[in-house]
Amino acid sequence: MRHPEFQYLDLMSHILEKGDKRIDRTGVGTLSTFGAMLRFDLSDGTVPILTTKKVYWKLAVKEMLWFLTGETNIRPLLQEKVRIWTDWPLAKYRKETGESISQQDFEQRIVEDQAFALKWGELGPVYGKQWRRWQDANGVEHDQIASVIETLKTNPSSRRMLFHGWNVPEIGQMALPPCHMVYQFHVTSAGRLNMLIFQRSCDLLLGAPFNCIGGAALQAMVAQQVGLQLGDLVWMGGDIHLYLNHLDQAREQMTREPRPFPTLKLLRKPDSIDGYRIEDFEVSGYDPYPPILADVAV
Known part of the structure; x- marks a missing residue:
């Protein structure tokens, strides 16, 4: 076979x-x-x-x-050493702030600073939101x-x-x-x-x-x-x-x-x-x- x-x-x-x-x-x-x-x-x-x-x-x-x-939010992923979603919020952060932060430093800030993570680690209403919390018109x-x-x-x-x-x-x-x-x-x-x-x-x-x-x-x-x-x-x-x-x-x-x-x-x-x-x-x-x-x- x-x-x-x-x-x-x-x-x-x-x-x-x-x-x-x-x-x-x-x-x-x-x-x-x-x-x-x-x-x-x-x-x-x-x-x-x-x-x-x-x-x-x-x-x-x-x-x-x-x-x-x-x-x-990517924070729980990074706490588990999963970095496959970092690229998108990192690109947004660099574009909006003009700061040429490294991926490693960005991820460290997400893990260590909850307020920073809430602002810059959010991906929007992606997969999990739709799977578990799809919101209808009402x-x-x-x-x-x-x-x-x-x-x-x-x-x-x-x-x-x-x-x-x-x-x-x-x-x-x-x-x-x-x-x-x-x-x-x-x-x-x-x-x-x-x-x-x-x-x-x-x-x-x-x-x-x-x-x-x-x-x-x-x-x-x-x-x-x-x-x-x-x-x-x-x-x-x-x-x-x-x-x-x-x-x-x-x-x-x-x-x-x-x-x-x-x-x-x-x-x-x-x-x-x-x-x-x-x-x-x-x-x-x-x-x-x-x-x-x-x-x-x-």
């Missing part, structure tokens, strides 16, 4: 060979394709953490746990995650078990509009939970590996909470791209032969989806190639 990681490498190859060269929002430029799907079977306990480069899976899981809190907040979990328990054949983050009136207030914007759930007659992620925009080299890990972690938590076994994780992308300053790194990654996927185990079952901590996730058998470094386009 062909290793499932080749789905990712094949998509990368397709973009390198046939991608449309475009100028993008960041000014870096991309090679882009439109529309693709990856499917991973989680039923045997494996998890799609790429092996053709080292992926820091704990960062992706911590980010997902942060989303689930409904938090929108000011009523809706917890989409709780609604999905309740429906999975009471009406698992429903075709309406989804949540999303594309809240049109609030997009302009977000540091970055949601990329992985729709999550849909499906329960098989055999009692397995499938989950689909639709991602409108995907940085294939840096973003997709994190999105698949975060998605798998979410699927595992939800399945445990509702008493189902894991099924397929399906990832679908809209505008999927390689930044022009990532092409050499992509070519290097494609020279590597995938190794067996690791396994993921949840070490306990909290009382609710809100009770998980990074210590609850055990990944075994992860033997990746060395990391491949690349800059994030902001």
